[in-house]
Amino acid sequence: MANQVVMGAMMSCSFGTAPGSLLVTSNQTVLSSGMPAATIMDFAPIANIPPFAMCTSIANPQVASATAAAFGVLTPMPCVPVTTGPWVPGAPTCLIASQPALTDSSQCFCAWGGVIQISFAGQATETVA
Template sequence: MDVKIFDSNGEGQSYVVAGAVLSCSYGSTKSKLQAPFSHGVYSRGKAQLNIMDYKPNINIMPFGLCSSMANPAVAAATAANKGVLTRILCTPVVTMPWINGKQNVLIGKYPALLNKCTNQCMYAGIISIVDDGQE
């Protein structure tokens, strides 16, 4: 049974667990949200995550190839290719916790991560949760 939360406008939300699927607006592929350790709270046998689970290459893995011109490597490769957009391996640069966690439910001292949460890559990509991982 999935745990659903309903906000005041009736929109359903859910808690996010290890293995959730992420998407970046400038990435070529989706990736899975990793949890190298548990906060001691589980949903359907999977570790539940909080807003502090945002570390690049620990929690948030690469999204294939990056197409953001705000990424210096993409801009340089594109310039070298006479202005033709040249995608480069994605290395997300995320420096802040997830936005819009469930403030009144704490997982390991921090607000629970919800499927509506988003984050921002320093190269302008919006990172969103497309599947909460609960199956």
């Protein structure tokens, strides 16, 4: 069973250098363990998914440029997530504000090749099917 993700859940990006904390904006009325429950629509860069410190993806134009300037030595640059769509798969049988609930097994993808995953759901007492 997957855990319901709530405001403050910890997540990481495969190309980021530090974890980030999820901000829930899609729902402010449904609570789980006293915190707003997240949906798959909580995927907006900065508003929901904060930067992960530095980006190490060579697909990121800033990283590619800095790396070229350093004669091929990988040079991380500040992370600015560029999410390409909602979290997948979510929990289609558990709707919050008419959207599937976000679970700790869901993933979100960055245009620079990063895979964003939930490392801690923010609470561990509520499970969804």
